[in-house]
Amino acid sequence: MIRVGVIGYGYWGPNIVRNLHGLDSTRVEMVCDTSAGALARVRKAYPNIRTVSDPDEILRSPDIDAVAVITPVWTHYELAKRALENGKHVFVEKPFTSNSSQGKELTDLAARKRLTIMVDHTFLFTGAVRKIHELTQSGALGDLYYYDSLRVNLGLFQHDVSVIWDLAPHDLSIMDYIINSDPEAVVATGEKHLNGVEDVAFMTIYFPRNVIAHINVNWLSPVKIRTTLIGGQKKMLVWNDLVADEKIRLYDKGVQISSGEGIRDLLVSYRTGDMWAPRVEQLEALHVELGYFAECIMNNKTPFNDGHAGLRVVQMLEAAETSIKKRGEVVRL
């Protein structure tokens, strides 16, 4: 049984506490928040969980094995660092840290202390992404050509981070997982319209072997869209995360080009075969992810969404930020 202290009970924290509470392998011992209102909500929902307003009560407690950091991005580094220094395993929200030097320091510290860090890249535990991973790794799509994602809606405006740091980590962590090779360069553009941080942004990421990814993130969209296209040499898929059924549609479509008799003759053939909607698991992603966190700690296993995965995402976010400042200059990684 892993005894967990949760720091941060705002918008996302209640989902973490509810899922940890529902698992047999974890027990929430304490919840910390600096807001009295948040702690009152904890006590109402879970009368047996101790509530504290000082994170040190969790970070220094001998009764805590692991700390979940569910606070704003700028607080992640300090809280996670103190947790590791006190010998606690860490589950920390995305994006992992505010910059890559902080991320590197935390991964090094965790390695030195032989402690687990898991970064909450929740999407990697959804039935849809697990299915896409299975399809790409088995070779069903053939060589990958592109990943193209539209992740737009009206708000929720964050006051401390831009739309890139808020929404793009989802796609960057998914790409990191399914493309499975280090990006070469990033180009990004974006604009600020309301409160001094970018609210509309476009990001292109170049990977080896001509794989290209594009992400459109926007807090000023009149409609919510969560649609991703993934194209491969053999098959292509469309993932619409907002529908209940047929979230993933796999198309047996493709293009083949060969040269004809004359040197300038190109023979283009289009393949338009069947469409197929694979079954997608319906389990709640956080339930699967937090169960995996406990399993990694108990079996001394390194999670695939560890600090290094979190750091790779932060490095792409930093590169995007640099590129935006230079109005779309190529930033090499």
Ligand SMILES: NC(=O)c1ccc[n+]([C@@H]2O[C@H](COP(=O)([O-])OP(=O)(O)OC[C@H]3O[C@@H](n4cnc5c(N)ncnc54)[C@H](O)[C@@H]3O)[C@@H](O)[C@H]2O)c1
């Ligand atoms: N994985 C996901 O899909 C997902 C979804 C939403 C948010 N998040 C992430 O979760 C984190 C929190 O986001 P949110 O939307 O819940 O923010 P929020 O502002 O709603 O909640 C943060 C809570 O942390 C508390 N807090 C802040 N600093 C603290 C400190 N030093 N000690 C104790 N309590 C402190 C605040 O009082 C607040 O209640 C962010 O990193 C965000 O990116 C992840």
